[in-house]
Amino acid sequence: MALMGVVGMGVMGVGVAQNLAQAGHRVVAMDRSTDILEKGRGLLARNFRMSEMFGGPRLDVSAMMNAITLTADLGELATAEIVVENITENFELKRDVYLRLDEICGPETLFVANTSAIPITKLASVTRRPAQVAGVHFMNPVPLKPVVELIPGYHTSPETLDRVRTLLKEMGKQPIQVKDACGFVSNRVLMLTVNEAAYLVYEGTATADQVDEVFRGCFGHPMGPLETADLIGVDTILYSIQTLYENFADSKYRPCPLLAQMTDAGLHGRKSGRGFYTYNRLTAEA
Structure with missing residues (x-):
């Protein structure tokens, strides 16, 4: 061993x-x-x-x-x-x-x-x-x-x-x-999706549940992007999108202010008991 x-x-x-x-x-x-x-x-x-x-x-x-x-x-x-x-x-x-x-x-x-x-x-x-x-x-x-x-x-x-x-x-x-590049493959794509989904909530276009239901119902995704954010950790999402923004100097990676506010408030998702959704911390279920 x-x-x-x-x-x-x-x-x-x-x-x-x-x-x-x-x-x-x-x-x-x-x-x-x-x-x-x-x-x-x-x-x-x-x-x-x-x-x-x-x-x-x-x-x-x-x-x-x-x-x-x-x-x-x-x-x-x-x-x-x-x-x-x-x-x-x-x-x-x-x-x-x-x-x-x-x-x-x-x-x-x-x-x-x-x-x-x-x-x-x-x-x-x-x-x-x-x-x-x-x-x-x-x-x-x-x-x-x-x-x-x-x-x-x-x-x-x-x-x-x-x-x-x-x-x-x-x-x-x-x-x-995969080759060494900021965000690699998965997060180069995923962080943009989650960040834009957060903007929809921040701007009042839709609730978190409505955003996720569109992805589950229309595209057959098992989890929507904001459920995924809660699973990964809202703070981790913020730090990752900030890293992409700093590395590429591209405005498409501009972090949604809601992610920063939630991170500062301790709303980190499943691990903290509350993020875009509220969880039973013993079971990590919404």
Whole structure:
């Protein structure tokens, strides 16, 4: 069993840690917030218990929980074979994490950036091991989504890509390799859609439910764009669209003010209990 590191235990980090443990790996999952770690512990236990209910395998909850070590000490990732970073979509925050990981981890450790929009080459440039950095854009909920975007940076080596592909296969993922560009494929398109949907609500053209019903009813989408925003996290949507706006300097990525207002108000979607919709925080259902 290889030791895998996970940095950031928000919704995505919990999903990555869960998926890695289910794939048979030992996991050290780090977050500097003890409150987030405790919430993550509860989510992991719940997800392992409910795995079969949501179409996953029946799991030994005790064994799965024992495979994951939760810590607030980044130093405990020193011997990890691969570290998957999942923190907030903010380059300066990520930069600080990669600088510290570069000092802490052994020279053979690979870094995987789970980012929605930030270019992998930019993240890799702050390390002394750019050949050992690759991007994987996991989808939420991580254990249930079979496809990911695999993004090599400018310097990413073929050996790094091969090892990351092997890990993804172990996790039950089909990687689709795309070139390194802000937003990659999924969020280059999705963030525009969600941002424009938010503008419709902001301008009073339609309610969130009306926008989503058009997409569900007319196009056969299982979820509308604003339901999707709540699932991903309204704050993550805002940070991603801001990154696209900054990188491309194109007004089509101008963030909707409603997204900023909701983020400031703590209306982050399912993870906070309220976004475009209100949720039961225990079940994350509207």
